[in-house]
Amino acid sequence: NAGVTQTPKFQVLKTGQSMTLQCAQxxxxxxxxxxxxDPGMGLRLIHYSVGAGITDQGEVPNxxxxxxxxxxDFPLRLLSAAPSQTSVYFCASSPAGERYNSPLHFGNxxxxxxx
Amino acid sequence: xxDVEQSLFLSVREGDSSVINCTYTDSSSTYLYWYKQEPGAGxxxxxxxxxxxxxxxxxxxxxxxxxxxxxxxxxxxxxxxxDSAIYFCAESVRGGADGLTFGKGTHLIIQP
Numbered sequence: 001n002a003g004v005t006q007t008p009k010f011q012v013l014k015t016g017q018s019m020t021l022q023c024a025q026x027x028x029x030x031x032x033x034x035x036x037x038d039p040g041m042g043l044r045l046i047h048y049s050v051g052a053g054i055t056d057q058g059e060v061p062n063x064x065x066x067x068x069x070x071x072x073d074f075p076l077r078l079l080s081a082a083p084s085q086t087s088v089y090f091c092a093s094s095p096a097g098e099r100y101n102s103p104l105h106f107g108n109x110x111x112x113x114x115x
Numbered sequence: 116x117x118d119v120e121q122s123l124f125l126s127v128r129e130g131d132s133s134v135i136n137c138t139y140t141d142s143s144s145t146y147l148y149w150y151k152q153e154p155g156a157g158x159x160x161x162x163x164x165x166x167x168x169x170x171x172x173x174x175x176x177x178x179x180x181x182x183x184x185x186x187x188x189x190x191x192x193x194x195x196x197x198d199s200a201i202y203f204c205a206e207s208v209r210g211g212a213d214g215l216t217f218g219k220g221t222h223l224i225i226q227p
Binding site: 004033035041042043044045048058090092104106107108109 | 215
């Protein structure tokens with residue numbers, strides 16, 4: 001049981017390039033979300049999804065797009081990378097319902113550097 | 116808006132108890148969590164508490180919730196070198212549905 005898998009683990013981009021961070025989960029979780037983690041800033045929510053075909057913006061959505069065509073996958077797209085997007089990105093998933101004892105499952109992160 | 120505050124660093128001696136504190140502002144918070152992050156890894160759930168509870172104990176971990184003061188604490192008894200990590204407090208209203216609001220994390224440093 002792989003849980004939440006993020007690829008790639010590391011990525012270096014030049015300013016203006018685009019790329020997609022992949023996230024896949026095999027737990028049949030309805031809820032998925034993307035966070036970025038910056039030093040001294042904790043984790044901030046970028047986008048989230050409560051099910052296939054449904055996405056919504058989090059706290060810091062600018063510069064990122066998401067889609068949720070299947071339950072398993074929730075890719076995060078950077079349209080035109082900027083140095084301010086240098087960060088560690090975490091994908092998370094959780095089952096639906098008011099199940100506080102089954103909270104977020106995190107991937108191991110993608111470390112992105114934009115030069 | 117919602118805000119979760121934590122101290123950035125805590126240093127304790129091995130074998131002592133560690134107490135990590137957190138305050139939050141959203142009075143409608145229903146779920147409160149503690150996550151642990153080791154270097155280079157994702158976040159791992161340590162424990163959680165529902166807002167109608169005021170204490171929860173799980174082996175070496177004790178969570179105290181003061182809902183009136185919006186204060187949450189995590190006590191780690193008999194702190195070991197393996198407890199060295201960043202500890203994040205997080206809150207939500209709907210569980211994982213619309214994401215969690217995290218604090219900035221407390222670096223727990225263990226002195227021999």
